[in-house]
Amino acid sequence: MVLTLFMGRALQLQAFDSKAYANAAAKQMTHAVDLAPQRGTISDRYGTVMAATVPAVRIIADPTMIARNGVDKRVEMTDRQRRIGEANAPAMATILAKHLGGKEADYLAKLTAKDAKGNLASWVVVVPQVEASVWNKISKDLRAGGPVPGVKGGADYWYGLYKEDNPKRIYPSGSVGGNLIGLVRGDENAQGRSTALTGVEKALDQQLTGTPGREVYESSAYGRIPLGTDVLTPAVDGTNYTLTVDATMQQAAESALAKGATEAAASTATAIVMNVKTGEVLANANLPSYDPGKVSAIAAKGGLMNRSVESIYDPGSVQKVLTMAALADKGLVTADTRVQVPPRLPSGGGYINDSYSHGTVPMTARGVVAKSSNIGTVMLTRQLDKASLVNYLKSFGLGAKTGIELPGESAGVVPKPDMADYTRDQISFGQGLSVTPVQEAAAVAGVVNGGVYNPPTLVKSAATSDGKPVALPARTPRRVISKEASAQVRDMMEAVTQLDPKKRAIDGYRVIAKSGTAERSNGKNGYSGYTASYVMAAPADDPQILVYVLLDEPLNGHQGSGVAMPIAKQIMTLALPRYGVLPTTTPAPDKPIEYEP
Template identity: 55%
Template sequence: MANSTTRLNALLLVMLLTLAAWAGRAFYLQAYDAQANAAMAANRMTYTKTLVAQRGTISDRNGVVMASSEQAVKIVADPIMISRNGIDTRVEMTPGQKKRAATAARDISVVLAKYLGGSEADYLPVLSDLGRKHYVVVKSQVPAWTYEQIRRDLAAANDGIGLHGLAKEDDPIRTYPAGDVAANVIGFMNSAGEGAGGLEYSLEASLAGTDGKESYATSANGRIPLANTTLVPAVDGTSYTLTLDTEMQLMANQALAAGVTRAGAKNGTAIVMNVKTGELLALSTTPGFDSNDPAGADPANLGNRAVSAPYEPGSVEKVLTMAALADQGLVTADTRVEVPSRVVSGDGKIKDAFEHGTLHLTARGVIANSSNIGTVLLTRQMNKQKLRQYLLDFGLGKKTGLGLPGESAGWLPPASLADYSRDQISFGQGLSVTAVQEASAIAAVANGGLYNAPTLVKATVDGDGKAVPVEKAEPRRVISAAASAQVLDMMESVVMLKKSRSIPNYRMAGKTGTAQRVDPQCSCYRGYTASFVGVAPVEDPQLLVYVVVDQPTRGTDGSTLALPVAQQIMSLALPRYGVLPSTTKPTERPLTYVP
């Protein structure tokens, strides 16, 4: 009896101690750490879902979509759920449930292979990886309709009992309907879904928008219907309308590619610009790539050489030199200059591309014949620093702010430039420019002396569909309208030099360029850059076309390699934009004089 009493007392003591421990623990949880434990419990029951923002579209000036996002999903799996075919881990499975669960991973693999391609073996290891527990990505960027077909097949399996353990998350696909037409402008996306080139990269923050999130309470059986829900809506990205015209871009691409092939050149650039506004209608570089497949391209072709690859412009630069001289009242189209066969400059001598004795040329004749010597002699009338300042005012030596990544500022010699540097830059050597810089500067000469910064963005709309103002620099005057007219007179003589250079029904002014190319690998001149710039119609210039052919192997002259390409593009562009034919004919004006 004593033993029984002792045992009973011991049992009661253990029970009292146990109850005291439970009470103490309950008191601690509720009195001292209630908030922390409540938060922990809530977190364990809360599921947060990312609401992916819709990326903005990029369209051309006519509304043609160049980049857009299509609805797609990321398929994710819960290997533990698959291993039990959806049966809660706290529930004892029946023999039938165990049988179905044993083949669930393989059965799901068969369905995935049917719609996603590949074989069962490609998916089975992922679905069976219990070490990944509740989350593993099966495949990203699956079209929404494809996932819906997978879901239906899984739901209908096992006579309607279904196959469980797959889910989806938003994962849009970026598509480029224009393909390679303007890829070097539009850019592309990387595997992380971020812009990695072109405007996709430089406008990433505004295009991407801001993801939202939804948080709600869950249990082992899924979402708790009446529990608290927190919703932060996604803010969709901004959409952009560009100044580009995809059809004009395509025509420029084709003409440029053919010209580069004929020249056996390494690459080329073609620009079509609205002279009055600075809007870029086409910005073509070749070779390029397809924005839908950047991985299949040569990495050297993924950028945009029109803004990132500076070069010495050669004789096209004489247009800007003459503009500065004319604005200072030092030159008119009829100014006379005696041109010897050589002229001393620094420790060397400057010559022309063609051999000659003493020539008697007008400034018009200097431009028509592209005389380096004549340009140098006329330029020596101007203060060196003043000439450099004109070039700065024309936008050289600094970035245009076009908005494309990797833009170069080019290079101008410092204000303390030597006399021989002044001589060199007057005819396009000893400085470097980008194609967009040079095109914009010459457009200013043609536009009555008013410079417009080049632009690619015409309009923007935010994620709510509201228009967003587009910032644009105000036009600035660089030279007078009278000086502009004098230079256009000189430039028209270049086209008039040969009838084959003209465009039917339109008066065109232009300038050829043939420059020795600086090779950065040897810091020396190696190869050539051929170019031509044209503006039309001369009476009231509306359009500019600038073509640069880099490192040709079948010739060197801009007049034979670049001019025909620019001529073809201009002949297509003028009627396309409703530019009326010229009502006057060009007048033959003197290129030479008799002393």
């Protein structure tokens, strides 16, 4: 009977259930390891690395192994082995403190950690990320072992610590372009994943990250089986990106912006340098900023925004450039169009005033822009129907995301064609609508670029880890106004510089510009404080470079021509020769801004 039972059981195992048991055994013997790809680099237009990944590891402890100093759980420990096991964790804590700093007690707590059931844990993160060279020093000390009280010869090796690859993201440029480049935080988890929090790092995270690989192999209690199954799917490293940004110009813009914002006592500030012909952003400076390599996780969670795309505001009188562009393209205005500007203008049950007191002044459209007359702008704009005005603003890129390679971009707000008449009056001079700095800079660039709008971009090129080019999304230029209308607007904008050439002009170049001073919305159907801005482009006859500077809530003056203009001029003075823009050979014209009635 016993023999029959044995034979029956053998038949069951070998004939009927053999496949199931074989699969179960194979599953227990099969192990899989994820292979992390190398994150792509981010470089400036000249090859200066602004974000890269270097080898680093996560140090892991197995307290169950540490307590036995590597002795198999199925083996009964000798007295010698027990003593070495007891000495292991304190010895390891000493080694970790030596190379990593900190207190031995803190490390000891992790090396002897217990799970929820009160048993020694089998997986504990000791340090989430440390340079590979530091781990090598720790590993050397572990292999050397050490003395153990009451044990002759001590321990030959301290077992129970091991490492997992966890590459470290570094930012060689420090705070230069901090808001722009963004940062990646390494997470403390078993998968070794990292989280892109801000900037280009987040906008292009999927492409920069690459595709993880995987290795599946067979192993026993004594390690990998030499002739067992081993299937390797290599990781695909992330895409390397070259930005349009110039790190040197970025640093210069940030320095000029910091100095000017401090003098004006502004709460925040933005400066954008753009190639008018391509839409490439050469610098994108924001204050406050940060060093991506030194930002704590807590600060990162607080939101380290890039105000050039995330912050919306009323653009103020810089908007008059776009208003005049629409009027000129419709054939309603030229630079010499005449308008009698009264002291004030009725609108919506109240009155529109200029920033300065005056009587009735006979101005040309050129003068309306040069003297930034709200009244004159409204009078000229009332010739254009509201639907056409809205269509022009949308064609300039307002009210929609530009698609620039930054996260959190706002679309801004443009009123609908059925807006009230007084709303139409307000938006003509830059109140009652909302834009982002990048939107406004790109819109003005399109107007002065012969009427051709280029979507703003931060990415110049991309390549795989082995140097093969990667196709970028198409960014198609579009015509927004005629060449003739663009020339008329440039004529008007040059008068802004000629109104005070000693302060606003740049030696050797004819410059076009426009200042802006807008009341800031307080989010409660009212206004408080100001936004001061200044946009300039050069050379006047064929603009190549545009600089746009914005200061929020300045306390030491609030006029754009007073606090933002000097910053823009300083940046433009550096940019023109740096990018090989030839000096202007013709003198700036002296055209009338007023006329004799």
